[in-house]
Amino acid sequence: MPTISKEDYIKAIYQLESYPDKSVSTTDVANKLEVSKAATSEMVQRLSEQGFLNYEKYRGMSLTEDGKRTALHVIRRHRIWELFLVDVLGLTWSEVHAEAEILEHSTSDFLIERLDKYLRHPKFDPHGEPIPDKYGNLPELPDWVSLPKCEVGKSYRLVKVTDSSKELMDYFTEIGLSLNKVVMIVSRLSYDNSTIIQVGNDSFNISEKIASNLFFIEDV
Ligand SMILES: [Zn+2]
Structure with a gap:
């Protein structure tokens, strides 16, 4: 099991926040990442001190603008890698997620922008998920x-x-x-x-x- 980084927490909170009418609790995050509640509480505390999220004990948490930007940045790296691995290396859509989970943390902006250019600025990954642009804007989504x-x-x-x-x-x-x-x-x-x-x-x-x-x- 790869280590769960700060970026993984921010990305998980971003994804949990996208469900309508749902406030995100420490338990939700711990369940999603399959980590302990204690570890999650500690990280939530740290992320809140670093300005990535707002946290109120009984109301849950929400990402700040900084937090959202960071999440979209990680998601961009993840989805560009998935597309590259499928389109260029010929991996299947089942194989790429686990690889992208690792690569999303270790790729420089320089390399991601080169991959983006090589792939001709794609808007969707091999699973149909939207790829944010380098400014964090998402493409228009179909009414799925x-x-x-x-x-x-x-x-x-x-x-x-x-x-x-x-x-x-x-x-x-x-x-x-x-x-x-x-x-x-x-x-x-x-x-x-x-x-x-x-x-x-x-x-x-x-x-x-x-x-x-x-x-x-x-x-x-
Ligand atoms: Zn994925």
């Missing part, structure tokens, strides 16, 4: 919906997957999913809110938990 919210009887195009689990990414590959793949929503079981989708000639029952990692736009 997660699979549990896709309507039965309609066709949708896959535009984004959550990439944090290699096992899950391998499963998506196994059932024939890739970015821009069009699938048909066959039915939804009210019993557990799982969704049956058709990919090519095959149908698969996707649990709600797995389905929440897939994002689509309607294919018209």
Whole structure:
């Protein structure tokens, strides 16, 4: 297990903050990074002293402008590396996340800007996640919906997957999913809110938990 750095904490808080109406607690951060609450509390204290976040004991935390800028900077490095590893080195979309988790901390701005230029200033990584530009601006995002919210009887195009689990990414590959793949929503079981989708000639029952990692736009 690689060591969890200050940048990992800032990135995790940024990602947790992006859920609407959700204040971020020490427990949320500890769970996301799979570290102890004690270690997290200590880091939160330090980050707050260094001006990266505001923390109030019973209200949770939020990143300052400095914190957000740092998070977007790490995310940019991560996503540019993922794209490079897939497009140039031919790695699969399941393989690149773990590598990018390491490279995102050790790459100079100089090298990232060279990679960005080489890749012709890409806007999305191999999982459909937006790449912030060097000023921290995100490209305009499509109006994606997660699979549990896709309507039965309609066709949708896959535009984004959550990439944090290699096992899950391998499963998506196994059932024939890739970015821009069009699938048909066959039915939804009210019993557990799982969704049956058709990919090519095959149908698969996707649990709600797995389905929440897939994002689509309607294919018209
Ligand atoms: Zn990733």
